[in-house]
Amino acid sequence: MIELSSSEHADNEQQRLLDVIWHDESPVRDKSGFEAQGIDIYRRNLLANAQRALSISFPTVFQRFSNYLTVM
Amino acid sequence: MLAKNSDVMVGVGLRHPHFADILTQSKQVDFVEVHSENFFGQGGAALSMLTQVRDKYPVSLHSTSMGLGSVQNIPMSYLERLKKLTQHIDPFLMSEHACFTWGQQQGQLIHSGDLLPIAHTQHNLTVMCEQIDRVQSFLGRQLIIENVSAYVQFAESYLSEAEFLAQLCRRTGAKILLDINNIAVNSLNFEGGNIQQSVSDYIDELPVDSVAQIHVAGCSAPLPGELVIDDHACPVSDNVWLGYEQALTRFGAIPTLIEWDNELPEWSVLVNEANKARDIAHAVSARKNT
Secondary structure, three states, rough: OOOOHHHHHHHHHHOOOOOOOHHOOOOHHHOOOOHHHHHHHHHHHHHHHHHHHHHHHHHHHHHHHHHHOOOO | OOOOOOOOOOEEEEHHHHHHHHOOOOOOOOOEEHHHHOOOOOHHHHHHEEEEEEOOOOOEEEEEOOOOOOOOOOOHHHHHHHHHHHHOOOOOOOEEEEEEEEEOOEEEEEEEEEOOOOOOOOOHHHHHHHHHHHHHHHHHHOEEEEOOOOOOOOOOOOOOHHHHHHHHHHHOOOOOEEEEHHHHHHHHHHOOOOHHHHHHHHHOOOOOOOOEEEEEEEOOOOOOOOOOOOOOOOOOHHHHHHHHHHHHHOOOOOOOEEEEOOOOOOHHHHHHHHHHHHHHHHHHHHHHOO
């Protein structure tokens, strides 16, 4: 990993963006610094990619549970 | 008619449904571009088909998962597979995006599954230069770096993306892959949507000798109030063609690719889009020579 100073670690904007895509339920600009509309696009793409990968690798599992895997 | 030596090379993004078309029909484009990661498997039908295509066309390897802007180092397992493919295909161009893809969740290295934008700062410029130096040294090849479409912006950015890329090239010897549609998407989403002005501002910041490839693509119209999503699912828009003309006027006869990834049309539609690009290039060239 490329070395960062402690202040840069604390404010690593890449990690902040990843965290808000993967975890936060409802990002708001004054909390995460990112617009919810943009974050929603990345979340939907992440889920769509995961569904596609599952349908290719485990088609039977995908068929069985696809009704539960709704796009956010 | 295909490119002569003095003309622009025009290619198309080659996806699996068109393998039979390109191998059985007469030569209608100058090169093809494929996504590197789709051919990382050991052997198999896909690599065999690409090897046959390589015997007929120059191939550009376009990577989408490297994440050159990541603070996390790119895993060696990824680079080793890319190197093996490079040695097998001997591409005439190799490209990636100015984005990050690698990060951590719960202490584990994860891939984001997307081309995530980076803040355009001197710190991130240094990070990305180090990554590019490492990859270019490992592969023994020059990389071409593409501007990305983004759906969020960083308050930390204080350089324009064009200035960031220009400095990146000066420091690493890499070149720029100028995606006109990505400039258009960002213009519509964040800059008020004057695409011609956005393209003009962008290309004016780039050194004339810095661009090695151009991408053009189309995307679906958004619902009212929604952001434009760069889905590569439509013909190239008139605004992007105008931006392409602006770019050729500034940078000259740069190899150009038609990108179409979703809602794939017939092969002939892609060939027609390539012919449109060629017509514009001829017109720009003729205007320059008068």
